[in-house]
Amino acid sequence: MRLKILVTGAAGFIGSHTTDHLLHAGHFVIGVDNFRTGKRANLASALTNPKFIFCELDVTEESAFTEIVGQYRPDVIVHLAALVSVPESIANPALNDLLNFRTTRTVAEAARLHLVPRIVFASSAAVYGDPTHTPIPENGPTLPLSPYGSAKLASENLLLEYASRHGLVVRCQRYFNVYGPRQDPSSSYSGVISIFLDRLGRNLPATIFGDGEQTRDFISVYDVARANALAATAPGLASGVANICTEKEVSLNQLWQLLRQGFSEAPVPLHVPERPGDIRRSCGSTALAHDSFGFRSRISLEHGLRDLARQCSIE
Numbered sequence: 001m002r003l004k005i006l007v008t009g010a011a012g013f014i015g016s017h018t019t020d021h022l023l024h025a026g027h028f029v030i031g032v033d034n035f036r037t038g039k040r041a042n043l044a045s046a047l048t049n050p051k052f053i054f055c056e057l058d059v060t061e062e063s064a065f066t067e068i069v070g071q072y073r074p075d076v077i078v079h080l081a082a083l084v085s086v087p088e089s090i091a092n093p094a095l096n097d098l099l100n101f102r103t104t105r106t107v108a109e110a111a112r113l114h115l116v117p118r119i120v121f122a123s124s125a126a127v128y129g130d131p132t133h134t135p136i137p138e139n140g141p142t143l144p145l146s147p148y149g150s151a152k153l154a155s156e157n158l159l160l161e162y163a164s165r166h167g168l169v170v171r172c173q174r175y176f177n178v179y180g181p182r183q184d185p186s187s188s189y190s191g192v193i194s195i196f197l198d199r200l201g202r203n204l205p206a207t208i209f210g211d212g213e214q215t216r217d218f219i220s221v222y223d224v225a226r227a228n229a230l231a232a233t234a235p236g237l238a239s240g241v242a243n244i245c246t247e248k249e250v251s252l253n254q255l256w257q258l259l260r261q262g263f264s265e266a267p268v269p270l271h272v273p274e275r276p277g278d279i280r281r282s283c284g285s286t287a288l289a290h291d292s293f294g295f296r297s298r299i300s301l302e303h304g305l306r307d308l309a310r311q312c313s314i315e
């Protein structure tokens, strides 16, 4: 069935890939973004599609956002707009509260008012904090270490409360480390893969914090876009949370070795002291996403990195 899906944060990294995936599947997409960190260029393909409508709008403008929801009456809202930088959430907790919690309430209220039956929410592995063991199951302890993680957890709870009180379906997607084309490498807290590739492309040494044995679960943005589409469109889904990850634990040293293979002369990375608050191990269990809506990642890290390096060298 073709659905009408409103995507907030549509001009961002994950939002633009999710939009492209949904359009490709034949759905009608209303993209909302204020270009805080997103780029119009990310929507180059979507903007040529007659099934795409773009609204330049700040989700914090409650009445304007609610009006858009009332005007289009989507079947699903995929809420991805957020302040994504953990250090920025620490430096500016009020802005974090506005962009990562109050926007969620705005989305939930607009959905309730205009009878939108489903919300898919961009949550994060940050809700787990520093886990005691891996792979992390969804019912593991949630002890966020930043205002960013706390706001994601509070947003999940708010949305699940709306789900139980107002009968909508809410899917909270706990993404792990997402990588792929259109990820911005410009800050030291951007995705480590985009930073490493950017350094390799300029023949500059990468910086590794600590001993490089800290691990992450890297998932391709194409898999994440497919997981969002499944959560948005699978019929008969119940509300719940799910890790969106690969269940493969990769250290930064291993990642560096994989990435440097594509470059004949890679400078030796610089090892600097570890950053306070950096978590040691991260890797999620994939069982629940598979049982709930049939999602399993398909793109191996080796394949995803080769593809990304090729795209970077073409640009």
Ligand SMILES: NC(=O)c1ccc[n+]([C@@H]2O[C@H](COP(=O)([O-])OP(=O)(O)OC[C@H]3O[C@@H](n4cnc5c(N)ncnc54)[C@H](O)[C@@H]3O)[C@@H](O)[C@H]2O)c1
Pocket (backbone or CB within 6 Å): 008, 009, 010, 011, 012, 013, 014, 015, 032, 033, 034, 035, 036, 037, 038, 039, 057, 058, 059, 060, 079, 080, 081, 082, 083, 084, 099, 103, 122, 123, 124, 125, 174, 175, 176, 177, 178, 179, 191
């Ligand atoms: N990239 C990751 O590894 C990762 C991991 C876990 C969770 N997430 C979550 O996924 C979502 C998307 O992240 P991303 O990596 O694509 O980041 P991004 O910065 O590329 O995308 C966020 C988008 O939201 C837009 N936006 C921000 N505030 C807005 C507002 N008030 N009104 C309208 N638009 C607004 C930005 O302009 C941007 O286009 C976020 O909610 C983020 O917290 C990302």
